[in-house]
Amino acid sequence: MVSYRCIMVVKEELKNLDIRYSNVNLGEVEVSQKITASQKEALRLNLKKIGLELLDDKKSILIDKIKNEVIKMIHQSEAPPTINYSEHISEQLGYDYTYLSNVFSEVQGITIQQFIIFNKIEKVKELLLYNELNLTEISYQLDYSSVAHLSNQFKKVTGLTPSYFKRMKEMRKKIL
Structure with a gap:
């Protein structure tokens, strides 16, 4: 994520997937609960559609x-x-x-x-x-x-x- 607009989009995707988060900054999301594999994959796919990438390594x-x-x-x-x-x-x-x-x-x-x-x-x-x-x-x-x-x-x-x-x-x- 390189702009504040990206932060807003990521927050919206997290909300849509019912993933609770405590903090979203440029390039990083701090979740406040453990997310399921299906939520993670859905997030990865939704972010990819809008040109963002979920990094986990x-x-x-x-x-x-x-x-x-x-x-x-x-x-x-x-x-x-x-x-x-x-x-x-x-x-x-x-x-x-x-x-x-x-x-x-x-x-x-x-x-x-x-x-x-x-x-x-x-x-x-x-x-x-x-x-x-x-x-x-x-x-x-x-x-x-x-x-x-x-x-x-x-x-x-x-x-x-x-x-x-x-x-x-x-x-x-x-x-x-």
């Missing part, structure tokens, strides 16, 4: 928690982080970062750092499209050491410079 759950922490840090925070990403993730999940990194890489095929970079670039694209901040402000907000570093990373990931990406948006507007 420890590695998948841990990876989902890592992803949620990265998403919260990048997409839901207005200020640059006060500690580095690895420390924050390790602190929030209560595991050594090396362990988290190894599990994530083993299952996802990319490193946590690459996942962070991809998410930061998605955030840069979003901010460029909304035209709210200039590149200097974006680089500060996303904790880049410089605009040049942000631009180089953006080009590596997208194949475009940030200014060309922004011009493409303006060209699309003119065409429409």
Whole structure:
């Protein structure tokens, strides 16, 4: 689950299946009673229909928690982080970062750092499209050491410079 809308949908599915819960957060549900195998399977099928997945093995759950922490840090925070990403993730999940990194890489095929970079670039694209901040402000907000570093990373990931990406948006507007 990556949005608050997902939380609402999951709560509704739990209610429909008469599954009592004490807490629903991004990526996790705390049930207040033991659920039956049929309830669990029904929940799995209902969530799958709406594009969500029920995770019940420890590695998948841990990876989902890592992803949620990265998403919260990048997409839901207005200020640059006060500690580095690895420390924050390790602190929030209560595991050594090396362990988290190894599990994530083993299952996802990319490193946590690459996942962070991809998410930061998605955030840069979003901010460029909304035209709210200039590149200097974006680089500060996303904790880049410089605009040049942000631009180089953006080009590596997208194949475009940030200014060309922004011009493409303006060209699309003119065409429409």
